Amino acid sequence: MKAAEFEYFRPTTLDEACGLLADTGDDADRCLLAGGQTLVPMMAMRLARPTHLIDINRITELQGIRDLGGSVEIGAGTRQRAVEKDPITRRKLPLLAAALPHVGHHQTRNRGTVGGSIVLGDASAEIPLVALILNATLIIHRRDGRRETMADGFFEGPMMTALEPGDILTTIRFPVWDGTTGSAFHEVAPRKGDYALVSAGAQVALDANGTCIRAAIGVGGCAPTPLRLQAVEDALVGQRLTDALITQAIAPVPDLIDPESSVHASAAYRRRAAPQLVQRALLDALSEARP
Amino acid sequence: MPDDRPAASNYRYISQPRRTKEDKRFITGRGAFVQDVQLAHTKHIALVASPYPRANILSIDTSAALAMDGVLDVITGAELTEHTDRLYHGVDLPNVRWHPLAVDMTRYAGEWVAAVIADSRYIAEDAAELVAVEYEPLDAAIGIERVMEPDAPLVHPDHGSNILLKKKFVWGAVDDDFAAAEHTISYRARWGRSSAVPIETFGVITRWSEKDEVLEVWASIQMPQYQEQIADALRIPLNAVRVHNYIDVGGSYGVKRGIKQTVLSGYAARKLGCPVRLIEDRIDNMSGGDAHGPDRLFDVTLAYNGDGLIRSMKMRVVDDVGAYPGRSIQQLGKPISALCGPYRMSSIEYDVTSVTSNKTSQVAVRGFGQAPTNFALETGVEKIARRLGLDRTEIRRRNFIRHDEFPWKIPSGTAYDSGDYHTVLDKAMRFAGWDALIAQRDAARAEGRLVGLGIATCLEPGGGNNIFEHLLNEKIQITTFVESALLKIDGQGQVTVAISTHTAGQGHQTLAATVAGEELERDPDGIRVVHLDSLEALPTRGPVASRMAIMLGSAVSKAARRLRNRMIHIAAHDLAVADTEVEYADGEFTVRGDPARKRSWLEIVFIAHRQLHRMPPDTEPGLQTIEVHAVPGGGKLPNEKGEVQIYPCFSFQAHIPLVEIDRVTGQVEILDYAVAHDCGTVINPKIVRGMMMGGIGHGIGAALYEKFDYTEDGQLLSGTFLDYLLPSAHEIPDIRDTEHCTPSPLTSHGQKGSGEGGYLGAPAALASAVNDALEPLDISLTELPMRLADIEAALHTHANPVPETAP
Amino acid sequence: MIATIDIEFTVNGKPVRISVPPRMTLVDCLRDMLGLTGSHIGCEHGVCGACSVMLDRVPIRSCLMFAVQADGAAVTTVEGLEGPDGKLSPLQEAFWDCHAMQCGYCTPGMLVAAQGLLDENPTPTSAEIREAISSNLCRCTGYQQIVEAIQLAAQRMNEGVDHA
Known part of the structure; x- marks a missing residue:
């Protein structure tokens, strides 16, 4: 080999x-x-x-985590483990912090980079899913210029992204949510550290009355790309989140996804597990938001 | 460490928690694995593998590959078959021809079709891509029941059938026992195609020495009669093969057979006149190497009474051995040594069928067929308990052979040496905290959680008297397999033990040194243990079948006692007293009752080596001896009733895992795992405990994670470590262990085998736990592995039963 | 043939200058060019961890790096875990005491993974140990005695006890 x-x-x-x-x-x-x-x-x-x-491992411009207040910029070449261990991540990007321990193992995270995972765009990978859920801004350089694009729309198909030949993803800018927020990440994998069979991430923000003012939810392993569940978000925003409401909101999930079968999980398995993992993520996010 | 180790033994070194002799070289990176052997001018093999499970090979064009810089040769099956003989199968199959490289037809996806030999593995792989093979793809025979259908594609057309062996054994009055029993229960159990999968793949380096006219072999091997089979296939005498047994083997657990690889490498080395190295990469290994294990379908009927006593068993088993069976068919034979497990059955019918398919070939795996068999048996015991509403531990107690009934002869004729199953089960339950675990389970169930407590026991036959081969093939009239030790005390009084096999992590150097040290009262740390190469070696069977503590341990013990007695004899002569007047202790030979009259160890050594004038008459100079040990109780062919003693020693374990199933994902979490084991006298507790723990880990894999999956048309889906799921430190939990000691009367110190038991018990125990968790839902699973998707599917089907279609 | 590339790096503290083909993995370079055969090859696709080494004091898989990438780096292999006088490290001693291995094939990578953990977390819990070594597959031990060895090493290091 x-x-x-x-x-x-x-x-x-x-x-x-x-x-x-x-x-x-x-x-x-x-x-x-x-x-x-x-x-x-x-x-x-x-x-x-x-x-x-x-x-591109020696390019210092691709390294580092920068707290810009309302957002955090992570150099595409920053090692996953460095991001995982950085207090900025835990404080400002709790969803990413929750997802990173599911990415491979210590040793692969010691080398693997945040940008590398996004660029591969694996539908089962955690970091692209978090980028999509938070709709991170992707900063891309090429010889004749620089552009920004949103994670929403970046993942185009199985291991396919909106990157053009000649493009280099240089920075990922994650938005930071203010106020009372909670987030959680759940996944099922054959073994811990394997690619997820199904993963689900959720981040919610509540107002002083406990009403959901913002929700971002997505699933991995359920479609050719990571998938954001806009319909579920819409059903929650503006509502006081109860168990019953969440149960109702996740009901359409099986119809929103388009999973395929693999050795370790059939499409039917994924269809059944996805709403339940979304529910778990939502409930945990909610309980984190309501201390 | 276990908290209730048996009271400290009277031994000085045996059973003491001493450091092993082997570990130091491994923690410093100085192990000598085959990949570490660096010979000048070595050339490297890369393999061209068939992408098709079944295809005719129409042509092979090697010209582009041969034209590459750095490429020496490309060998095809046709060339190899001309110059080497076919490889050996475990039973007579004249029309099932097996060669290292496919000839005319490929029989599984991944089968090796050609071998490129080049200056480096990198170049060899480049060239392998350029070998152009033209195939005519054919339908494949896939599916354990499908391959037996009359219209199934034939894997070996000349054989005329996909059934390689079909044989039925009846021991005792099965029909009468069935007629007399109050109940019967029939069930199907399925053992999925998993395997041992060591972290080191198989590798071999061969060199033909023109000077000596000897083929030198360095290999990562665990294969009885390895050198014999290589010599036969290469058409050279056995004494022209030198296998270097000092090579450390990076795990085997049965699978490292290496015959076809070595024949290929050996042929190339002789042809090209340089060392040739074939180190399988992981893909070579998992699809084309000695990779796959038993793949079995059991249909079992048990006859039992209302009190739970099992009277008789009919076990029908079909085993899919893949494309070329090699020795694997015999894995249906070993279980005959313990078919009824620890239970008192009076008769057994055993109906075995071995089928070939277009899957990668099966090889030996830890327990040689016993782990699937134990799973099938324990599944039935659990089913009877459920049906009778009897406690699962109570039914076992009622059926266990009692401590005072040993030696106990089972229907197939093997006598179990010793055991105390009731005590070990009780000990396991006490140690596990059975009642508290039940309470924990019930409390969790009350919350709606799927928690289950498992229980399984297992017998581990040890010693490896392979008379079962005769049962499957009457032409094989082998009634023992021996193991040898050479002991010598050199001119400076140092002790060296020479053993005749390689080692794959079982700690044979520690074993031999500990036993020799015990007998000679010398510190094992100062005893050297060397591995003789196969030309120097004494008769050996090698480390298979949980046999080295039994066989090598007893051989070393006998040899050491003989030398000790010889030294006493020399001392007695020198002290002018009778042998019985001399006591030996701590390196001193003293006249009984007269401590001033004594000789030191070194004095006796000096006399023996240099002072013939002080030696007793007719005593051989020097201090050396050879012991060739035959398997206790062996040496006989089956009697007219088909009964025969197969293995001599039987260890026992009881496993108690507590699991929780995630209702959504089907994932099984092992919340607790307790085990009690009894393998008689333990030579080194750290080694024995480690092998048991590792066996349990291996069993957790077989129960919950590991399977070589195939598509319906014969493509292997689990050919890498990304898809074939070896459990990591996350999947294997902390395991609590305790032990008991029922010595064997048949071995030097009461020791029994211990390398397999963990793997024999864990799959059945986990199946028990999973089924206990699912019992409130009345779901019962009898197929391994029980992977998360399988469990989730069962839960889903239960929650959403298929609506009955309207008439 | 593509030209080899000259690189300089340190291995176990010793400077190395060699010329490697770009496609040669770090583990092949260590084993075949530098003779450091302690790091093993188990899967070559980044799953088993038998090839784990430290790259600038951080454990990584040396089958997932090309040797050219190590240019300028400090690599530590199992052969570098002993003290300069050949004294075993506390972790090596604990592995021996607990017999945290059988065949020894995964052991060098396991030691590297464990050392990496203890370097950043001198008092790991059992769960943290399992997390750290879950990147390294062992088929012999079921991990039990490995976990115990790492706990023992941590305990001894924290007590400052020398058990050589």
Whole structure:
């Protein structure tokens, strides 16, 4: 299980990386290498075989967590474990903090990056789901410019995103919710640390009267992409959240999702588990919001 | 550590919680695994595997691969078959031809079709992609019942059927016992295709020495008669094969058979004149290597009375051995040694069918067929208890063979050596806190939670007298398998034990040194244990069948006692007294009642090695001896009733897990796990405990996580560690253990086997716990593994029964 | 053939300068080029952890990194866990005392994972230990004696007791 041959490049600046990636003068298959926790095994199995591997691990512009008050910016190349351990994450991005321990294991999170996971866009992965639920802003660079796009709409299909050839995801800006909020993340995986069969994340904000003023809910493993459950959110916002209301709100979930079968869980399994995990996430988020 | 270890034994080293001899090299990274062997000019094999489960090979074009820089050769099945003989199966199957590389037809997805030999594994893999194989895909034979249907595709067309073996045994008056019994119960149990899956794949390096005309082999191996089979296939004499047994094996638990790999590598090494290394990668290993375990369908009927006493059993079992059975068919044979488990049945019918399919071949797995059998048996015991409303522990107590009834002969003719099942079960229950666990379960149930308490017991046959092979194939008339030890005390008085096999984590060096140290009253830390290579080796069967404590332990003990007596003899002669007048203790030979007259250890050593003039007449110079130990109670063919003693020693365990099932996800969480074990005298408690814990972990995998899944058309879905789910430290909980000691009368110190019991008991115990959790819903599952989706599906079906269709 | 690349890094404190093909994994480089065969290869796709090493004091899987990526880094393998005088580390001693292994194949990676845990959390709970070593598969032990060994090592290190 050895990778096919490739040429290796190690830019130290974003401009250099953009330049290397944009060079399309030949038939080369150029690929960025970040944490490598998914790409390298794919290469070992020769399911991925880039001819030009551009290692972006030494680009300091891609590193770091910045608290901007109303948002937190995380450099795409920041290691998942660094984000998990950072107090800013726990304080400002509790949903991300709750999801990260489900991502692989210590050792894979020591290398795996936040941006790498988003760029892969696996429908079962936790970080893309959190980015989608919170509708993070994705900052993308390429040789001729910089743009921002929202996570909503970024995930286009199975392992497919809105990134164009030449694009580098550089920063993820997560919005921080004010006020009385609660969040929770639940998932079922064959073993802890495996890709989720079904995952569900929820974040809610309540006003002083306990009425839900904001809700963000999504599921993983239930469609070709991570999925936000707008209809469930709509059923909750403006309401006082009771168990009965939540039960009613999750009822349409099986119809909102489009799961596939895999070795460890059928589509029917996912259809049945998804609403229940959403319910668990909502109840936990609610109880966190109501101390 | 266990809190109620039996009272400290009278032994000085045996049973003491001493450090092992092996561990130091592993914690410092100095283990000598096959991958660590670096020979100059070694070439590397990469394999071309069939993508089809069943296909005709129309052509193989190796030219592009051969043209690559760094590629030495590409070997195909046709070439190999011309120069090597077919590989051996455990039963007579003249028309089931097995070769290291497929010839004309592929029989499972992943079967090796060609081997590329190159300067590095990287280059070899590059070239393997360039080997162009033209296939004609055919329908595959998949499904344990499907393959037996008359219109099923034939895996081996020349054999004319997918049934490789069908045999029925009847021991005792089965029909009479059934007629006399008050009730019968029939059920089906299914053991899924899981396996041992060591973290080290199989690997082998071979080198043909022109100087010695010997094939040298370094391999990650656990295979009885390995060198014999290699020699046969390569058409060289057995004494032209040198297997280096010092190689550390990175786990095996039965699977590391390595025959086809070694024949391939050995052929290439001789042909190319350089060392050739075949280290399976994980994909080679799981789809094409010695990977898969038993895959069994049981149909069992038990005849029992209203008091729960089981009188007789009819067990029909079908085992899917995959494409090439090798020795795996014999895994239906070993369970004959303990078919009725710890229970007093008076008759048994055992109807076995071995089928071939277009799946990866089955190989030996820990317990050699006993874990599935025990699961099937325990499933029935639980079912009877439920049906009679009898406590699950009480039904076992009523059926257990009593402590005072040993040796107890079971219907198939094997006598169990010793046991105290009632005491061990009681001990397990007390230790587990059975009543409190029941209360905990009931309180959880009252809250609507699905909590279940499991119970299972198991017998672990140990010793490995493979007469069961004869039962499945009368031509095999092998009535014992021996194990040997060579002991010597050198000119400086140091003790060395030479053993004749490799080791795969069972701690044979510690075992041999501890027993030798005990007998000679020398510190085991100072005793060296070496692994003889196969040319130097004495007769051996190797570390299979929970046998090394029994066989190697007894061999070392006998050899050490002989040397000790010889030293006493020398001392007595030198002191001019009778042998019986000399006492040996702590390295000193003293005249009884006259402590001033004595000789030291070193004096006797010096006399033995250098001072023939002080030696007793007719005494061999030096201090060395060989003991070749035969399996106790073996040596006989079956009698006219088909009865025969198979294994000599029987260990016993009782497992008590508490589980909770998540109603939504079907996930099983093990809340508590307690176990009591009795393997007689323990040589090293840390090793024995570790093997039991590991066996339980392995059993948790087989019960809840692990399966080689296939699509209906024969593609393997679990060919990597992403899909085949070995349990991690999350899935295996803290396990509480206690022990009991019922010594075996058949071994040097009362020891029995201990490498398999955890794996034999855990699957049945977890099935019991899961079913106990589901009992309030009247759901009963009898198929392993019980993975989360299986349990969730059962819960869903229960909550949403299929509405009856209107007439 | 693609040209090899010169890299410099330290392995167990010793500087290394070698030239590697870009596609060579770190574990292959350590084993085949540097002769450090303590780190093992179990799956080569990042699941089993037999190849765990420390990269700049953090445990990682060395099958999921190319050796060229280690340029400039400090790598510690199992061979570097002993003291300079060959004295076993408290963790190694505890693994031996508890017989936290059988075949020894996963042991080097397990030690690295455990050392990584103790470096950042000197008083781990049993659950934290299981979390940290869940990245490393062991087929022999059922993990029980490994967990006990890590607990013992932590206890001894915190008591400052030398059990060599």
